[in-house]
Amino acid sequence: MVTMSQSEINVAPSQLGEVRIHVLDVHKYYDLGETRVHALRGITMDIASGEFVAIMGASGSGKSTFMNILGCLDKPSSGRYFLDGIDVSGLSKDELAAIRNRRIGFVFQGFNLLSRTTALENVELPTLYAQVSKAEGEKRAREALDLVGLGSRSTHFPSQLSGGQQQRVAIARALVNKPSILLADEPTGNLDSRTSVEIMEILERLNDRGLTVVLVTHEHDISQFARRTIQFRDGKVRRDELVMNRETASQVLKDLPAEEDQ
């Protein structure tokens, strides 16, 4: 069972309703020699502060491309993207790096922790690029680790941690600079079903505390833990709907047969 510490919440305070993400007619295409591959064909959407959105779609639907644009790793070919009211589509590479560092928290399918680097050092990593003092960075990293219930594993290396624990370290790393949105790209893709629910429970709790969470998944079960699902197909939004009869991950976890915790 994952425990949440009662210490300071490492989440930027926000009010529900304020628009975090405003995407306006975004296109993305790649020129491969003669042919032009259209990955996104005019996406328009708003995501408000405090939302929990699951983006779904088959491979090739453009959801990963969209995620990269949301994460400021890529720029739209046309259209505009506003994050917290900032027109991100016009920023330089260094400015985008600063946005990624301070306003976005990434969680990946493959955890993407640095090997031979302790959990604490992994979590500290974003603070190194954020003009935060070493002491402050370490304090924040410890808080973030406590928040995901891994305070006691701070000196462990990724190779000494289970997949679920590694993903929790990755979540702590995503939180350490107090971002306005958390982007999770198939965060449960490499995990068994119980651990998946555990990870979703953490995201759920963070969302309950006001953090905006955008999740990419192709698993229907996982998407049902979100409050809103957006279906992608052929580079377009196919369906955008609220989740009815939403199950909470914490409830599902309680109903699962007891199992030894890693």
Added chain:
Amino acid sequence: MDLVTVARIAVRALARNKMRSALTMLGIIIGVGAVIAMVGVGQGAQQQVQQQIAAMGSNILFVGSGTVTRGGTHMGSGATKTLVYADMLAILRECPTVKDAAPGGNTSTQVVFGNDNWATRINGTEPQYFEIRNWPFQEGTVFTPEDVEMAENVAVIGETVRKNLFGATDPLGQTIRIKSLPFRVVGVLAPKGTSAAMGDDQDDVVLVPITTLQKKITGQDWLRWIMVSATSREASYAAQEQITSLLRDRHRIRPEQDDDFMVRNLADMADLADQAGSIMTMLLASIASVSLIVGGIGIMNIMLVSVTERTREIGIRMAIGATEGNVQSQFLTEAVVLSLIGGSIGIIFGMGASYFITQTLGWVVLISPLAIVTAVVFSMAVGIFFGFYPARKAARMDPIEALRYE
């Protein structure tokens, strides 16, 4: 990010792959070590030559009777009979930069003591010769001005002659025979060793009064050489000019004619030896530098491998907010840290090698602070130069591609 943080990240990254880092450093260690040791050997040799020349007296000028060409026949050095005792007196009288002068003549012959004999050089001179050359005695003393005036049969012998003729016997007061004339040994010179400038054994000599040599041994009344000391090393250049013009005047040499004598300046020779030494040091250093460059290429090689291998890490760092500059400085710092640590160990290694050379080969090795500073700066430059391309390659990566890299 401040420099300390950057350096800390770099050291941590290097520590993750200790064996590889150590091997990469080895190239720089050997390179810097070789440069330090080789420059040390070169400068040591240079210093030794300089000391030998200084011991000989860097303010010394050597005036020799010169070459002459008669009817197309080149007579060779010392063939002229124009250099005479009066020239020496004139030099002492008329050249203000000259402190002292001693005349000299020489011949080579057999010297006999008891049943032993030894072929050596017989030099005739006056007592001040030993002062000019700053040549102390290990035993006895110099012959006197009276001995010179009276053309007495007295001799001062060098260490090599003493060893070969007398062995364990005390030579003082013994009689040796030169061209069947008996000579009393009055002094034994302290060993001076092989001359750095000429390469001959300076101790293989017998010195007698110039008058004795001229009247009793060679029968020649001209001089082969005059040994002159200038008032200082700097003055020796002026002395050289003064002596040249004085002798040309005295020997009535017309402007278009060549000198019938030559004036050699030991300061000149010291400069020459210095130049030769510098060239040797440069040569050794440049050979050693090749290994430093090879070491640098090793760094570049490993950094390129490292960048490729850590593509995913670069992607992660970029995703969480590292700028291109951050990534570039990280890898550049790694290369510089590698080469700096390697350079520092290389200095110790080079000093160790120098000590080893001194101990086993007996060479003088001189390690100057300048060489050490140069080595540090140079190894840092190697790190920056050879680390730049890999670091740039890392910084130019596309974060999405890098994150997908398996």
